[in-house]
Amino acid sequence: MQPTGHLRGDAVRVAGDARQRFHDSRGYGRPLEGNEISLSRVEAAHLLFRGDLAGVSLAPDADPVGFERFFVESAAAADRFAVRYLVYADLRDRGFYLSPAREPWPGGTADVADAVDFVAYERGSTPDTGDVKYPVQVVGERESLPAAGLVGRTLAVVDEESDITYFAATGGAIEGATEYEPPERLDGVLLSDRVVVWDAPEGLYERGFYGQPLTGRAAAVEGAIQLSLVEAASLAADGVLSLSASIGAAGDGHVGERAAGDGHVGEEPTTDGPAAAVVARGRDVEGERFDRRLAVYRRLRAADAVPKTGFKFGADFRTYLEVETVEDLPHSEHLVRVVDADHRFSPRELSLDVRLAGGVRKEMVFALTAMTGGEGGSLENADVKWLSIGRLTP
Structure with missing residues (x-):
């Protein structure tokens, strides 16, 4: 009985x-x-x-x-009993022992965040041994999910038809092995939404994978490279890029000469140098997101990774970890989306990003970025935390 x-x-x-x-x-x-x-x-x-x-x-x-x-x-x-029950029953059916982790139900001896609903133990272990495999946070399809603090958790998203999709959230720091140093000086022209370097050295594109050549089948001009604003702002901040006549969004021309001592590596752009001019143009065309994207771009370059636009994949950047030459270019390894440090995901948004990245054999990484002193603050001291999220089958 x-x-x-x-x-x-x-x-x-x-x-x-x-x-x-x-x-x-x-x-x-x-x-x-x-x-x-x-x-x-x-x-x-x-x-x-x-x-x-x-x-x-x-x-x-x-x-x-x-x-x-x-x-x-x-x-x-x-609170949220139905969705938590569905996840609990599913993991039990998969052979896991679980403990509720919310107070007053601490999961064994596991030290987990308050948002975690269950801890699932390694197969073959029990709550007494405390060998936690998955700290599980249950999320309904229509809930919002704060990006901060997700590292180390397993997300169990329950959709409107009670199907469950699992995601693993880990630290996603990107480290590359690209060996390329830009030249000491480049001269460019600032256009409305890009910079053109007319006499760029061959290695700038071929080995550093900066910009895109301005070429055609019957081109009479050689060595011209178009840089995105974020590439140009980074090179200018490192003291590499100076500007000659620039064309504003409304077609007004002005001269932004290279200032003596301006923009050495590791320094902040001065208020009137080439880096400041490019950043100002970036803010004009993109708004406040430009500062965060530039901060992340510089972090990736500093880690010897090569970031390029991720537009075709709906991301801010795609990254290449080791570039020797563009002719022998490997597949990019990551898609990077830059978000505010206090960003909240919708589960649908998260699922779309992760599914797309998986479909093109890349890792989805979110750069949670807070500018020191707010937007327009310090680029070098920006707080960037990396969050990698991928599909998981427990």
């Missing part, structure tokens, strides 16, 4: 041989005195669904109810 549980507060108590039957052998609940255990609502519902509990009494001296009544009552009483 199966035992009966009794709801007390937000927990279900089960007496008799419950400790041996449920906790010791299958990792349900947590022990109380003697052989009694305390179950979370999700655990009790799962045991009811399996027929391992005969019923649960919702009040003292009340007749026990079955799974259907208990499920409906719990969905009304407990």
Whole structure:
């Protein structure tokens, strides 16, 4: 005969041989005195669904109810009960022992964030051993999800048809091995949304993969490279790029000469040098996002990775870790999307990005970027945290 549980507060108590039957052998609940255990609502519902509990009494001296009544009552009483139950049952069916991680249900000895709903243990281990495999955060399809703090978590997204998609969130720092140093000086012309270097050395594009050649089948001009504004701003900040006559968005020409001592490597652009001119143009055409994208671009270049536009993939950048020559260019390894440090994902947005990256055999990395002193603040001291998210099959 199966035992009966009794709801007390937000927990279900089960007496008799419950400790041996449920906790010791299958990792349900947590022990109380003697052989009694305390179950979370999700655990009790799962045991009811399996027929391992005969019923649960919702009040003292009340007749026990079955799974259907208990499920409906719990969905009304407990936050996000339905989606958490679906994930719990799915992981149990996959062979994992789990512990609820929300207070007052700490998951074993695991130190997990408050947003984590369950901890799933390594197969073959129990809550007593505490070998956590997945700290699981349950997310409904229509919820929003803060990007900050996701590293180390397993996201279980439940869609409107109760299907579950799992994602692994890890630290996604990008380190490259591209060996190229730009020339000491380049001269360019600032146009409305790009910079043209007319006499660029061959290695700038062929080995450094900066810009795009301005060529055609019957080109009479050789050595001309078009730089994006973010590429040009980075080179100018490093003291490499100076500007001659520049053409504004409205067609007005002016001269931005290279200032003596301006823009040495590691320094902030001065307010009137070539770097400041390019950054100002970038803000004109792109708005506040330009500063964050430039900060991330410079971090990637400093890590010897080569960032190029990710427009075709709906991202800010695609990255190449090791470029020797453009003629022998490898596949890019990452898609990088630059977001605010306090960005909140929608699960649909997240799923779209990760699915697209996986479809083109790349890793999806988000650069959570906060500018020191706000937008327009320090580029070199910008706070960039890397977040890599990929599909997971537990």
